[in-house]
Amino acid sequence: MKAPTVPNTSFVDKEFGGVDQLLEYCKALPKIELHAHLNGSISPESLRQLAEKRLAGTVGEAEAATGALSVLEALEWKDTFDLKDFFPMFKHIYALTNNMAWLVFIVHGVIKDFEDDGVRYLELRSTPRDDASTGLTKELYVQTVLQAISTSPATKISTRLILTIDRRHSPEVAMQIVDLAIRFRDQGVVGVDLAGDPYAADFDCKHALLKAKAAGLKVTIHLGEIENREAESASMLEVRPDRLGHATFLSEQLRAHVYEERIAVEMCMTSNVLCRTVSSYEEHHIKEALELDHPSILCTDDKSIFASPLSCEYALAASTFSMTKQQLFDLSKKSIDAIFANSEEKTRLRGVWDTWAP
Numbered sequence: 001m002k003a004p005t006v007p008n009t010s011f012v013d014k015e016f017g018g019v020d021q022l023l024e025y026c027k028a029l030p031k032i033e034l035h036a037h038l039n040g041s042i043s044p045e046s047l048r049q050l051a052e053k054r055l056a057g058t059v060g061e062a063e064a065a066t067g068a069l070s071v072l073e074a075l076e077w078k079d080t081f082d083l084k085d086f087f088p089m090f091k092h093i094y095a096l097t098n099n100m101a102w103l104v105f106i107v108h109g110v111i112k113d114f115e116d117d118g119v120r121y122l123e124l125r126s127t128p129r130d131d132a133s134t135g136l137t138k139e140l141y142v143q144t145v146l147q148a149i150s151t152s153p154a155t156k157i158s159t160r161l162i163l164t165i166d167r168r169h170s171p172e173v174a175m176q177i178v179d180l181a182i183r184f185r186d187q188g189v190v191g192v193d194l195a196g197d198p199y200a201a202d203f204d205c206k207h208a209l210l211k212a213k214a215a216g217l218k219v220t221i222h223l224g225e226i227e228n229r230e231a232e233s234a235s236m237l238e239v240r241p242d243r244l245g246h247a248t249f250l251s252e253q254l255r256a257h258v259y260e261e262r263i264a265v266e267m268c269m270t271s272n273v274l275c276r277t278v279s280s281y282e283e284h285h286i287k288e289a290l291e292l293d294h295p296s297i298l299c300t301d302d303k304s305i306f307a308s309p310l311s312c313e314y315a316l317a318a319s320t321f322s323m324t325k326q327q328l329f330d331l332s333k334k335s336i337d338a339i340f341a342n343s344e345e346k347t348r349l350r351g352v353w354d355t356w357a358p
């Protein structure tokens, strides 16, 4: 795993005693992860294992495995992305995660990775999908992911699921996903997300998101990921989402609205800088949000694609904005306020933070 770029080494030396100590502190710190796409969070080792098993299969399977292995190879040297060629990569990952046994394997692996990195509460998000070649349906997908969450051997982390609507989904499919979220809400689904390639399709699922809200589910939306989408962002905000992903490009008026309404923002610094929607860590919009004490949660987005676990995101924030250990602790503890689980879970988690000793 690549180490994070630490822009302010002299600060790090003074407060932490060096980059290694900073990383160690950030790993030990209990953390909340609220923006992690399942298929973007699978470790390269797990993907390689799945691909190698498939290489020995049918011609079609071997082709899928070769595609995935070439993505893995490319990721080893890639250090910037273009949003336009980022999304097609998932096709190759999906070819490895389209059967139920493998889904369980990857969910167990992803939860363990987050636990090992010090995450104590995780909201995983994933897009239910069908695959005729393996008999996978959206419903089975959700059931399988939930079953994997409940059978995960990890004991120090609790995990919930958010169902993702892809922008390319029709309004009918979006509604189907909301209906699945409602159906499985007592089994660990806490909300609905809107994600996917922001260039690929316009926002077309307002009714579905409003239905989710009306049913008492929480809603988070990838908002303002690219420039010049003011009308779309305004329309998305009319849904009254409970959280926002990124919120990078917003007019002054919309940003003021987000601040006034105190809508928590899931901040993915590495993802934004590597995808070049933010020009540098120093200029990331989390800077202003932190100065205004606006609810902000550090998140990974796709930790295996961007090679940055959550502890690295904390280390980056600390070194970029000269944050002290106490400030990092407060930031991670305040993230509890924004989770989609109920108040008992929030109280339980606050107890974990209050009894933590570095």
Ligand SMILES: CNc1ncnc2c1ncn2[C@@H]1O[C@H](COP(=O)(O)O)[C@@H](O)[C@H]1O
Pocket: 037, 038, 039, 040, 086, 090, 125, 126, 127, 164, 166, 195, 196, 197, 198, 222, 225, 271, 275, 301, 302
């Ligand atoms: C750069 N940031 C991003 N912006 C928007 N959507 C993203 C994303 N990163 C990932 N996804 C969405 O998550 C899916 C993969 O996980 P799941 O199949 O759902 O588990 C991708 O296909 C894409 O739709």
Ligand SMILES: [Zn+2]
Pocket: 035, 037, 195, 222, 245, 301
């Ligand atoms: Zn995302």
